[in-house]
Amino acid sequence: MKYSRSLILFLSIVAVTLSVSAQKLAGEWKKYQVIKPYIQRVISTPDRLYYICTDRLFSYDASTKQSDVISEGEGLTIGDISTVKYNHDKGYLALGAYDGSLGLVYDDGRVLNVQSVKNMSVASSKSIRDIDFLGDDVYLATDFGLVIIDASEGTVKNYTRPASDAKTGKQSFTAVVAVPGYVLGVSGGVLYCIPSDNRMRNFSNLKSLGLTLGNVELYGRGDGTFYASTYPDNCNTSSTKYMRLYRFDHASAACTLVNDYSITPISHIWEKGNVYMVEVEEDGGVATYDISSESDAEKLESTATPWMATDYSYDPVSKNKIISTYQKVNFYDGNGNNTGSFVADVPDDYTNVEAISIMYPSFDRRRIYLSTRSSSYNWKTAGNNYNPELYTRRPLPAFNGWIASMQSVDEVGSSDAYGFFVPSYVNMVSDGNVSDVSNYDPSNHYGNKNKVNQDNGGYWIYFLQAYYALGNLTSGGEGLAENPKKPGQYWHATNAEGLYVMEGGKELRILSNETSTMKSRNQWGTQILDVKFDKEGNVWILTPTVNRADASNWPVKLDSSVLQMLPASKAADVASITADDWIEANKLPVGTAEDSGQIDGRLTVTVNRMANGGESEYIFIKPLVYHGKILVYRRNSQGGEVDKDYPLFITSIKDQNGNEYLIQEMTHIEEDSQGRVWMGNLSFFGYFDSKTELPEGTTTLPIIVPYDRKRGGSPVDHAFITGISQSPVDGTLWVASQGNGLFHLNAEGTEQLENFRTSNSILTTDILGSVCVDASGDVYIGSQKGLFRYRPAYGAAAGDLSAVKVDPAVAKDGYNGAFTITDLTESCSVKVKDAEGNLLFEGISHGGTLIWDGIDKNGNRINTGVYDIVAGASGQTVAKIIVME
Known part of the structure; x- marks a missing residue:
């Protein structure tokens, strides 16, 4: 031409x-607030009821039944709240933050933001771990030492200044108590004291008091006596539980035991009307004890135990009690009757999924589902999941002796188990709006899901998963998929209770061995690693190979395939599904993990290959733990048939130039609209082409690694890729990485168009867990710091x-x-x-x-x-x- x-x-x-x-x-950025309606603390003051939810402070007005966000509406500008304490003498609430900032909220509405600790020239973390008061001063235990703040000025009055030869173990303090002339603090489980005058700045004046208390809460009474409670460490069965009162002698700088109350605390110590109180579990309920006396603890009242109680408060005059659970704050009268409750009041535009490691888009990309990854409950094998909930020390809820039975199967038996008691949530993103479609029912005053199975106590689904995760499981469910035939209906894989079929937040049915609707390998409950739909609407599930059928000591022995399919015709009528409706994958061994390969992991089901010239669709299984191979299942059959399908055990990867790569370095697998199956590997970024087919017996996976004549390979070669998503608007690729932020590549993956990091965007971390582009071209980025959206400028x-x-x-x-x-x-x-x-x-x-x-x-x-x-x-x-x- x-x-x-x-x-x-x-x-x-x-x-x-x-x-x-x-x-x-320039595009438009947005960060969605992360607010999990998990109520951590309740603080009842003479004028207001405060509660802390997702490290933010709220106040509740009983007359109007309204909550106000103090962290936003009344000028409180501190970071995420790490600790809180009320000063009864001066009438203010003190809040410490992980970034070292301190906030004082007075009863008259005044708010004082203290940044003096945050702004100190200290190389280590400045997190505030505990607070106490004496006179006009606020005493802090921080990650770098002990600090005294002048509350009237908001300035640092004194602090421990470590000498150059000081032991680092003495610099970080977890608890503090103020006594006349001295500051006492716990570091490394040992109680120390140091004078509160100018001698405090010489770290050599720090003196051990000879008391190894462990992980304790200290609560001062202002007269030289103080309580030491093992409540913060109450899930550690290896330590002695106690509630003790000590007296510090100023002249000798020594402590003596005043009384051991012979009770096991399950709550923080709180004070009301000069009465000091604590909660104790007994007789299938909880009882409030008055520990004001130096001799005996007096039982004030008993209340039935709400499941998953997180904090308590009791008024000895009115005899009214407040108990918070994960979802609600509950009020009780003097007779133990529940008289009312309220849920945490959170803004509309938020997500309660904090650590987003995987996103689950609908076929049409009009909805994206987010979920706390279920396998992250198993902290022993979570790998790179980096879910911060696992390592955040939460108050361990107590009810009916369940703690002891859980700890009996926890090899470590330590406070690391706190992270297990954080519920998993499911959110749906549609047209930029986030809605909570989690499977919980806050309608009862406990705030937890109603009983599923009366025989086993009916634990709430996500807490039951936590229970089984303690059993040293090597894998956990992480799957969620929307039914393409029924938009809004999602199927959720769990690592204990099978498949939950949900319509928004409404539970339609539970598919499991226990409900006779599934024949799945199981050990403690029905474990489903992943669930996906194919282009015909068939459901595919993956179950663990570790629960192998030949093991004689497994509670349930099922010679079932680890990969199974439920035909679309059966999935259409959820109420009628039976165990016999499931079809096992063809030619897949059902023996040991050694025979079948370690294929516990995540499914990637192709749906676009045949529309782009391919002969077959494929199912890729990315393992959680590699044993030198991955499974690729070629889907040649149609409908409910599997006889033409066959599995391929891939032991090597080779690109178009003959270069070989390690299977073990695979980090992510995702299909694009052209049917290309993109793979993130520590050594390459490439794809399995839509027109390439794998004959039976294939052991080498042929891939194409994008190559540019000028620069060479792809811009993301050697990056730790955690997510790949193609824009339906322009076909370009968005790639999330662990440590290098977000990449925007051309459609061929050869040219870097953009690279967003904390330095040039609103991202608060370069460690990203996932990325997904919706139907309109908006880019959603999941991270351990929450959800972000980038809207390219069109x-x-x-x-x-x-x-x-x-x-x-x-x-x-x-x-x-x-x-x-x-x-x-x-x-x-x-x-x-x-x-x-x-x-x-x-x-x-x-x-x-x-x-x-x-x-x-x-x-x-x-x-x-x-x-x-x-x-x-x-x-x-x-x-x-x-x-x-």
């Missing part, structure tokens, strides 16, 4: 002018099609970038045709912009020629693209 030299020269000049003048538009819509531009309008043959078409009308229909009128591409503009990756409908890159851009209902040619030799 020939064109005049003058035409090409003219168009080249125009294109260069447009390209030079074009500016890359340009404003034009009023008509008189000034449509394309960049670049002229490109050289071999150009691998995208073509950006701008100044279109809103939601404008756009087609690209060659000189013969053949349709190469069609799409809809977003705003006034549409981006085309330069790939035609057959998956081929356009070459030398002139291409018409046809837009609008009239089908007029509004611009041209020229590709030159």
Whole structure:
């Protein structure tokens, strides 16, 4: 095809002018607040009821039944709350934060933000771990030492300044108590004292008091006596439990035991009307004890125990009691009757999924599901899951002796188990809005899910998963998938209770061995590692190989395949599903893990290969633990049949140039709209092509590693890739990494368009867990710090099609970038045709912009020629693209 030299020269000049003048538009960022409605503390003061939810402070007005967010509405600007204590003498609530900031909220509404500790020149963490008061001063235990703050000025009055030869173990303090003339603190489980005057700045004055208390709460009474309670360490069965009163003698700088109350505390110590109280578990309930006397503890009242109680308060005058659970704050009268409750009041635009390691998009990308990863409950084998809940010390809920039975199977038996008691949530993102579709029922005053099985006590689903995770399981469920035939219906895999079929937040049915709706391998409950739908609507589940059928000591022996399918016809009627409806994958061994390979992990089911020239769809299983192979299941059958399918055990990976890569370094597998199965590996970034087929017996997986003639391999080669998602708007790739932030690549993966990190975006961490682009092109990024959204700038819509531009309008043959078409009308229909009128591409503009990756409908890159851009209902040619030799 020939064109005049003058035409090409003219168009080249125009294109260069447009390209030079074009500016890359900045996108729009948004961070979704992370607020888990988990109520950590309740603090009852003479004028207000405070509660802490997701490290934020709220106050509750009983007369209006309204909650106010003090952290936002009344000027409190501290970081995430790490500890809290009320000063009864001065009438204010003191809140310490992980970043060293301190907030004082007075009864009269005044708020004082103290930044003096946060701003100290200290190399180590400045987290505030405990607070006490004496006179006008606030005493702090921090990660770098003990600090005294002048509350009236908000300034540092004194602090421990470690000498150069000081032992580091003496610098970090977990508890503090103020006594006249001295500061006492616990470091490394040992109680120390130091004078509170200028001698405090000489660390050599720090003196051990000879008391090894362990992980304790200290509570001062202002007269030289103080309580030491093992409540913070009450899940550690290896330590002695106690509630003791000590007296510090100023003259001798020594402590003596006043009384051991012979009770086991299960709550913080609190004070009301000069009465000191603590909660004790007994007789299937809880009892409030008055420990004000130096001799005996007096029992004040008993209340039935709500499951998962997190904090308590009791008024000895009115005899009213407050008990918080994970979901609610509950009020009780003097007779133990529940008289009311309220749930945490959180803003609408938030997510309660904090550590997002996987996202689950619907087929049409109009909904994206987020969930706390179930396998992360098993901290022994969580690997790179980095869920911070696992390592955050939470108050361990107590009810009916359940703690002891759980600890009996915990090899460590330590406070690390606190993390198990944080519920898992499911959120759905649609059109930028986040809604909670979790499976819990806060309608009862306990705030937990109603009983599922009366015989086993009916633990709440996510806490039951936590229980089984303590049993040293090597894998846990992490799957969730939306039914493509029924938008909004999602199936949730658990590591203890099988599959939950949910309609929004409503439970439709539980599929498990126990309900006779599944034949799954199980050990302690029905464990499902993952669940996915294929393009026909069939359901595929993966169960653990570790629960192998030949083990005689397993409670349940089932010769069932680790990969099973539920036909779409059966999945359509959830109420009628039976165990016999499940079909085992063809030719997959059911023996030991050694026979079948370690295939416990995550499913990637292709749905686009056959639409892009492939003969079959495939199921890839990325293991949690690699044993030198991965399983690829070729799906040749249709409907409910599996007889033509076969498994392939892949032991090596080889690219188009003959380079071999390690199976063990695989980090992520994801299919794009062209049917390419992209793989993140520590040594490469590449894909299994849509037209390549794997015959039975194949052991080497052939891949294509993108290669650019100028720079070489892909920009994300050797990155730890945790997520891959292709934009349905322009076909470009978004890649999440662990440590290198978010990459934006061209459609071929050869060119880096953008790289977002904490240094050039609102991301608060470069350690990302996942990425997913929705139907409108919005990019959602999951991290251990919560959920972010990046909305690329597609340009404003034009009023008509008189000034449509394309960049670049002229490109050289071999150009691998995208073509950006701008100044279109809103939601404008756009087609690209060659000189013969053949349709190469069609799409809809977003705003006034549409981006085309330069790939035609057959998956081929356009070459030398002139291409018409046809837009609008009239089908007029509004611009041209020229590709030159």
